[in-house]
Amino acid sequence: MGGPSWCHKEKLRKGLWSPEEDAKLIDYITRHGHGCWSSVPKLAGLQRCGKSCRLRWINYLRPDLKRGTFSQKEEDLIIHLHESLGNKWSQIAAGLPGRTDNEIKNYWNSCVKKKLKQRGVDPSTHIPLDGGSEDKQDPSPLLPAKELFAEPLHHDPLWLAHNAVGSEFELQSSNGGNLLDGGVLQWTGLPPPDKAAQIQFDGGEPEDLKWSEYITGSISMSASSWHESLLIQK
DNA sequence: AAACCGAACAACCGCGTCCGA
DNA sequence: CTCGGACGCGGTTGTTCGGTT
Numbered sequence: 001m002g003g004p005s006w007c008h009k010e011k012l013r014k015g016l017w018s019p020e021e022d023a024k025l026i027d028y029i030t031r032h033g034h035g036c037w038s039s040v041p042k043l044a045g046l047q048r049c050g051k052s053c054r055l056r057w058i059n060y061l062r063p064d065l066k067r068g069t070f071s072q073k074e075e076d077l078i079i080h081l082h083e084s085l086g087n088k089w090s091q092i093a094a095g096l097p098g099r100t101d102n103e104i105k106n107y108w109n110s111c112v113k114k115k116l117k118q119r120g121v122d123p124s125t126h127i128p129l130d131g132g133s134e135d136k137q138d139p140s141p142l143l144p145a146k147e148l149f150a151e152p153l154h155h156d157p158l159w160l161a162h163n164a165v166g167s168e169f170e171l172q173s174s175n176g177g178n179l180l181d182g183g184v185l186q187w188t189g190l191p192p193p194d195k196a197a198q199i200q201f202d203g204g205e206p207e208d209l210k211w212s213e214y215i216t217g218s219i220s221m222s223a224s225s226w227h228e229s230l231l232i233q234k
Numbered sequence: 235a236a237a238c239c240g241a242a243c244a245a246c247c248g249c250g251t252c253c254g255a
Numbered sequence: 256c257t258c259g260g261a262c263g264c265g266g267t268t269g270t271t272c273g274g275t276t
Binding site: 106 | 243
């Protein structure tokens, strides 16, 4: 009797979540927001630890999640991102709206790794494995970077800095106007400190982009017929 | 039909970081 | 400045499911 506080953990449920538990968590968070995660289980009437609630909400219950299998485009994006970011799953997830770091990590470990090995590529370094792998036919070559933007996507600037390096893209402003004048060229997260970018208007001289001025919001990119282009330089 | 096996998915654990007292 | 709690991330383990023998 009267053991240390962590003994209360014995009362906490573990393992798979029941539909009833999901319903309680969804109901509570949609009404009150999650606030302090450690108090969520108590307030929501759940026998779980706050950490478990947070994970369940972030990875499976959030309304903005995109479920289902990864498209070829998403898979190529993951490979591009992993090549430059490594196992930074949360940063990779920032480049794939509606996907979670856990989901991407699982997909990588269970599926993508295997495919890369079949292509003769070391999944951890992205360097071709030796042993005559040059002769191997790539059954599913990566899409050119530009094609990854065939549809508008929202990207973290860090992701952009890593993956747009040396590439040129066309941009689409969310309000249909000029990217800069419209004030829509804004970023989520931190600006990439070691990168420089230039924006070039239809046939004009390239102009420097100041990352630090665009540290909130998001960027919408498209390969549609816009005049503006963005060149990310090392 | 049952047992086995591997792939895919879900969840937990440990650790590092951040922030407020 | 230090300490402790909360949070977030990445690695790992556990569970489920479908295919094969």
